[in-house]
Amino acid sequence: MRRIFPVILFGLVAVIPLLAMGPAAAQDGGEETREVEVLLKERLDAVLAVLKNTDLSQAEKQDRIMAIIEPVIDFPLMAKLTLGRQHWSKLSVDQQVEFVDLFVQRLKRSYLDKTALYSDQQVTYEKAVLEGNKVYAAMSIMTEKKTVVVLYKFYSSHGAWKVYDVEVEGVSFIKSYMAQFDAILKNGTVEDLFAELKKPVTE
Amino acid sequence: MSSVDEKDQCMVQESARIGQRVKWPALWLVLMLVVFSGMAHGDMDPGEINFEAPAFYLDSPEAPARDLEPSAGQPAEPDGEKIDEPTESAEGQPSAGGPDGPEYPRGGAETDEPDDFDAFEGFDEFAPPEQPPVFDPLSGYNRVMTRVNDRLYYWVLKPVARGYGIVMPRPVRRGIDNFFENLGFPVRFVNNVLQGKVHSTGVETARFLINTTLGIGGLWDPAQRWMEIGPCDEDFGQTLGRYGLGGGFHVVLPVFGPSNVRDTVGRVADGFLNPVAYLEDSDTALALSIGKTVNGTSLRIGQYEAITKDAIDLYVLMRDGYEQYRIKKIEE
Numbered sequence: 001m002r003r004i005f006p007v008i009l010f011g012l013v014a015v016i017p018l019l020a021m022g023p024a025a026a027q028d029g030g031e032e033t034r035e036v037e038v039l040l041k042e043r044l045d046a047v048l049a050v051l052k053n054t055d056l057s058q059a060e061k062q063d064r065i066m067a068i069i070e071p072v073i074d075f076p077l078m079a080k081l082t083l084g085r086q087h088w089s090k091l092s093v094d095q096q097v098e099f100v101d102l103f104v105q106r107l108k109r110s111y112l113d114k115t116a117l118y119s120d121q122q123v124t125y126e127k128a129v130l131e132g133n134k135v136y137a138a139m140s141i142m143t144e145k146k147t148v149v150v151l152y153k154f155y156s157s158h159g160a161w162k163v164y165d166v167e168v169e170g171v172s173f174i175k176s177y178m179a180q181f182d183a184i185l186k187n188g189t190v191e192d193l194f195a196e197l198k199k200p201v202t203e
Numbered sequence: 204m205s206s207v208d209e210k211d212q213c214m215v216q217e218s219a220r221i222g223q224r225v226k227w228p229a230l231w232l233v234l235m236l237v238v239f240s241g242m243a244h245g246d247m248d249p250g251e252i253n254f255e256a257p258a259f260y261l262d263s264p265e266a267p268a269r270d271l272e273p274s275a276g277q278p279a280e281p282d283g284e285k286i287d288e289p290t291e292s293a294e295g296q297p298s299a300g301g302p303d304g305p306e307y308p309r310g311g312a313e314t315d316e317p318d319d320f321d322a323f324e325g326f327d328e329f330a331p332p333e334q335p336p337v338f339d340p341l342s343g344y345n346r347v348m349t350r351v352n353d354r355l356y357y358w359v360l361k362p363v364a365r366g367y368g369i370v371m372p373r374p375v376r377r378g379i380d381n382f383f384e385n386l387g388f389p390v391r392f393v394n395n396v397l398q399g400k401v402h403s404t405g406v407e408t409a410r411f412l413i414n415t416t417l418g419i420g421g422l423w424d425p426a427q428r429w430m431e432i433g434p435c436d437e438d439f440g441q442t443l444g445r446y447g448l449g450g451g452f453h454v455v456l457p458v459f460g461p462s463n464v465r466d467t468v469g470r471v472a473d474g475f476l477n478p479v480a481y482l483e484d485s486d487t488a489l490a491l492s493i494g495k496t497v498n499g500t501s502l503r504i505g506q507y508e509a510i511t512k513d514a515i516d517l518y519v520l521m522r523d524g525y526e527q528y529r530i531k532k533i534e535e
Contacts (some may be wrong), residue, residue, distance in 0.1 A: 110513045117509055144377070145384075146433055170531020171524045179337075179523035180516045196515045 033128035036135040036154050036161050041125050043072055044139060051118050062112045069111075074155075074162040079103040081164065082177040087185050095190055102197040107173075135161065338452050339522070348455040349518040355458065356507055364500035376498055378422040383495045384434065385414050385421025389476040394437035398445050403435035410434060436532070440469030444533035453522045458496075461525035 050056065050064045079100040080088055091099060121141050126149075128137035135154045140147045151167040165174045184193045339345070368376065388411040395404040410426040417425045426432050443465050444450070451464030462470065474480055479495075482488040514520040 171527045180519045183519045
């Protein structure tokens with residue numbers, strides 16, 4: 001084993017310079033993607049500025065962050081999508097209103113909790129891509145070891161771009177909640193779901 | 204000849220010392236491995252797998268009956284009217300919902316499409332969420348093991364890692380983490396090669412050479428710091444996935460957490476490329492593995508909590524999150 005390693009090593013040294021040169025392709029986006037890029041960068045830079053501001057209390061930070069992101073995130077739509085048509089249409093009107101309310105509260109708190117994890121890492125914005133009539137814009141957070149990609153998915157809501165889903169390392173908010181809600185509703189009732197949503201977050 | 208003997212002697216003594224210290228965790232781990240291997244060797248009740256079940260076949264003709272397809276015969280039903288109505292009401296009378304109601308951005312209640320779902324259906328995640336229900340024959344076991352792993356994290360791993368973190372300065376822990384990461388080179392290298400990833404293979408090789416030499420055995424990561432080349436994580440599960448193998452059903456491994464059939468196989472295969480596994484003394488190898496886990500955890504306290512904190516159904520969150528994450532990794 002030990003005798004093989006040097007051989008492999010030297011074999012590899014020879015090829016590296018050839019291998020390390022990767023193709024760097026850049027494509028130019030349309031007007032939509034540029035709009036979204038600007039929007040996302042503007043909002044997130046503002047959020048990061050709040051997070052970096054050490055003069056603010058935690059509660060103040062959260063209030064300010066919400067004020068910044070709320071106009072560009074379609075929380076009620078996200079609530080609806082997480083239930084999916086199948087379950088959503090089975091809810092009564094009152095239940096739908098209650099669900100949206102419970103879910104949005106939860107989602108906001110969840111988002112704010114996660115912003116607390118941010119500790120001055122470097123952030124870069126990727127080029128947005130057009131997917132059908134939606135635009136996906138990604139942001140990369142450089143942690144000590146690796147890059148975490150956060151993808152924001154936008155749709156055009158009457159001329160304004162709004163976020164309807166966020167993916168962190170390929171894991172979609174909507175999909176994750178969807179799977180959990182589906183699991184509960186398959187074996188339980190809407191009341192069960194509401195009870196779960198009302199439970200205080202533990203640990 | 205004699206020098207080899209000496210070395211062996213040395214190792215035995217060394218391992219005996221480490222062995223004492225890790226007796227209990229080791230016993231526990233062995234217990235867990237027994238539990239798991241029992242399962243892996245087919246002690247599972249074969250009756251649990253119902254091959255006739257529609258869920259087993261991804262393209263089952265029966266599956267669409269449960270889906271959200273608009274054409275699935277809804278118009279004639281009372282449901283048909285409901286689809287439009289709730290949309291309006293949820294958007295239109297938010298203030299009835301509670302204190303938060305009026306705050307929502309109301310993205311155009313009046314002019315909205317008749318049904319939001321239509322607008323998002325042609326689209327990957329909402330494109331037919333009618334994937335048939337997940338095939339999860341081990342769900343009973345998986346739920347229990349998810350719970351066990353969760354408790355294990357909070358009761359054992361986290362306190363231990365915390366204490367360790369207080370004793371060991373952060374730069375030292377980072378160094379140890381780098382060292383183990385550098386040892387993972389064979390796995391990453393081979394799987395990058397197997398997937399034909401020329402660029403990543405080069406990056407990995409360069410990283411290994413730089414970090415092993417300039418980084419003194421991998422304790423430092425000058426490749427990352429000065430040259431900004433991060434590791435290109437690939438494992439055999441991803442390689443299999445890349446060549447079209449599906450994940451199979453979900454399996455929660457003791458200690459290691461969420462996995463599936465394919466990735467468990469991959470994990471075993473990658474085990475053969477793990478230099479630690481080739482240590483003559485298995486106690487040392489085990490101690491190193493535990494050390495690696497504790498050390499790694501001490502640097503990442505808070506991440507597991509952040510992910511699981513607002514789980515509504517912890518098992519489903521972990522299962523679904525894991526599968527999404529792996530699909531993304533395989534696509535990359």
